[in-house]
Amino acid sequence: MTEDTFLAKASALLGPRGLTADADLMQPWLTDWRGRFTGKALAMASPATTAEVAALVALCAAHGVPIVPQGGNSSMSGGATPDEGGASLLLSLRRLNAIRALDREERKATCEAGVVLHTLHEAADEAGLRFPLTLGGKGSATIGGLISTNAGGGQVLRHGSMRAQVLGLEAVLADGSVFSQLTPLKKDNRGFDLKQLMIGSEGTLGIVTAATLRLLPAVADRVVIWAGVASLKAARALLLHCDDAAGAALEQFEVLPQRCLDAVLDYLPDSRAPLAEAHPWHALIEVVADRSSAEGLRERCEAMMAGAFEQGLVTDAAIAASESQAEAFWLLRESIAPAERAKGPAVQHDISVPVERMPEFVEAAVPAIEAAWPGTEAVAFGHLGDGNVHFHVLAPAGQDMSWTTADGATISHEVNDLVTRWGGSISAEHGIGQLKRDELARLGDPVALDIMRRVKAALDPAGLLNPGKLV
Numbered sequence: 001m002t003e004d005t006f007l008a009k010a011s012a013l014l015g016p017r018g019l020t021a022d023a024d025l026m027q028p029w030l031t032d033w034r035g036r037f038t039g040k041a042l043a044m045a046s047p048a049t050t051a052e053v054a055a056l057v058a059l060c061a062a063h064g065v066p067i068v069p070q071g072g073n074s075s076m077s078g079g080a081t082p083d084e085g086g087a088s089l090l091l092s093l094r095r096l097n098a099i100r101a102l103d104r105e106e107r108k109a110t111c112e113a114g115v116v117l118h119t120l121h122e123a124a125d126e127a128g129l130r131f132p133l134t135l136g137g138k139g140s141a142t143i144g145g146l147i148s149t150n151a152g153g154g155q156v157l158r159h160g161s162m163r164a165q166v167l168g169l170e171a172v173l174a175d176g177s178v179f180s181q182l183t184p185l186k187k188d189n190r191g192f193d194l195k196q197l198m199i200g201s202e203g204t205l206g207i208v209t210a211a212t213l214r215l216l217p218a219v220a221d222r223v224v225i226w227a228g229v230a231s232l233k234a235a236r237a238l239l240l241h242c243d244d245a246a247g248a249a250l251e252q253f254e255v256l257p258q259r260c261l262d263a264v265l266d267y268l269p270d271s272r273a274p275l276a277e278a279h280p281w282h283a284l285i286e287v288v289a290d291r292s293s294a295e296g297l298r299e300r301c302e303a304m305m306a307g308a309f310e311q312g313l314v315t316d317a318a319i320a321a322s323e324s325q326a327e328a329f330w331l332l333r334e335s336i337a338p339a340e341r342a343k344g345p346a347v348q349h350d351i352s353v354p355v356e357r358m359p360e361f362v363e364a365a366v367p368a369i370e371a372a373w374p375g376t377e378a379v380a381f382g383h384l385g386d387g388n389v390h391f392h393v394l395a396p397a398g399q400d401m402s403w404t405t406a407d408g409a410t411i412s413h414e415v416n417d418l419v420t421r422w423g424g425s426i427s428a429e430h431g432i433g434q435l436k437r438d439e440l441a442r443l444g445d446p447v448a449l450d451i452m453r454r455v456k457a458a459l460d461p462a463g464l465l466n467p468g469k470l471v
């Protein structure tokens with residue numbers, strides 16, 4: 001069977017908008033977000049319905065054509081980029097972009113895989129509700145991609161990752177059959193939870209075509225606080241204090257060292273440090289309330305911070321006086337990545353260790369890496385409450401990008417070894433993709449890896465779904 005026969009059949013199935021082999025049209029989708037991987041594809045298919053996806057996958061199965069599913073192409077591990085062989089079909093889910101239903105009373109929405117996260121936020125907002133997960137790539141990331149990577153973000157602390165938001169799922173399996181469990185059941189003990197198996201499987205077990213997602217009442221008010229603390233251990237104690245004081249209203253708790261803040265202040269024109277003095281660590285705290293609990297929120301936060309001062313947990317703090325000041329605080333946090341990029345090459349690690357061990361881990365790992373590779377600068381920042389930090393190592397001054405694949409690669413090896421020794425994960429949020437596949441094989445629990453490979457072989461015996469990724 002020739003490629004031409006397959007393409008002719010795919011074209012007949014999907015119509016002119018549904019298939020292209022035009023190099024210019026495909027080009028933006030063949031390199032990953034961070035520009036680390038570039039691949040080739042036979043063609044790019046863009047089906048518009050679940051039925052078209054199912055028929056296309058069945059056609060691929062009949063012709064032995066590998067499939068690389070893709071949503072917004074905003075992920076960080078090269079999971080949506082085909083290999084360089086050019087034999088795979090790039091399967092874009094972006095045309096499956098309908099919100100099939102949004103139920104205000106039941107607080108749930110059924111979205112197709114290609115719905116962009118920001119679009120869902122807007123739709124929920126119009127209904128007086130919210131979808132409780134957001135991240136920097138919200139203008140590109142799709143529901144299918146978010147589910148397939150089990151994406152996180154700052155709100156995991158309170159609401160959990162994507163896994164916790166999915167109430168129902170529809171997916172096309174490797175043989176073209178459709179697994180449909182979109183109707184949520186609060187209680188259902190009919191064996192394995194198959195939708196959970198699909199979540200986080202990075203397109204290797206099935207193609208997500210739609211999902212039913214939970215929504216919450218909209219935020220009526222929020223208070224954003226910037227606090228200076230003496231150590232990461234003190235930041236953790238502050239987190240526990242806020243959790244006790246604010247309870248379910250504690251929405252986000254992020255940490256960054258002074259070094260990160262300095263880099264951001266150098267990078268962002270007209271930016272100002274929220275506190276007068278430098279502090280070893282900073283915490284950015286957000287407390288939110290819906291309409292039923294908005295009254296007195298600010299006073300409750302002030303009392304919470306007074307308690308923190310009394311217990312010696314903070315050395316200074318500022319409560320944003322307005323929404324624009326709150327935005328300015330968040331801008332400082334969100335500018336860490338570009339500020340760091342402006343400083344030069346770096347290797348990034350999205351890692352987790354048991355929450356209670358995070359301060360100890362960072363205090364051990366930062367000096368260990370800097371001592372072993374003189375001139376490097378190691379920084380850890382991010383989601384302390386989830387035991388997840390971005391652990392970045394910046395190259396010594398004067399290095400170019402080739403450093404990332406030379407010393408940088410050896411450093412990443414060492415960071416992954418350290419994380420594993422501390423009982424942590426080499427991928428807290430961003431998935432494995434092709435970036436960390438070999439490291440997962442090297443460091444993963446052999447029994448867990450064996451189970452994953454057996455599940456993969458059972459659901460995709462021909463190995464056509466996203467080959468070369470994850471396992």
Ligand SMILES: Cc1cc2nc3c(=O)[nH]c(=O)nc-3n(C[C@H](O)[C@H](O)[C@H](O)COP(=O)(O)OP(=O)(O)OC[C@H]3O[C@@H](n4cnc5c(N)ncnc54)[C@H](O)[C@@H]3O)c2cc1C
Nearest residue numbers: 071072073074075079136137142144145146148152203208
């Ligand atoms: C500025 C910025 C900030 C970010 N911040 C965060 C963050 O805080 N937390 C976080 O977790 N991530 C973050 N990300 C990463 C990214 O947004 C997430 O990984 C997101 O889930 C990717 O969605 P996508 O639609 O772009 O997926 P893609 O990049 O297109 O695909 C991701 C993976 O899912 C597979 N896939 C995609 N769609 C489907 C489908 N329908 N069915 C089966 N498999 C599919 C792909 O094959 C690939 O393996 C950030 C990205 C950017 C650019």
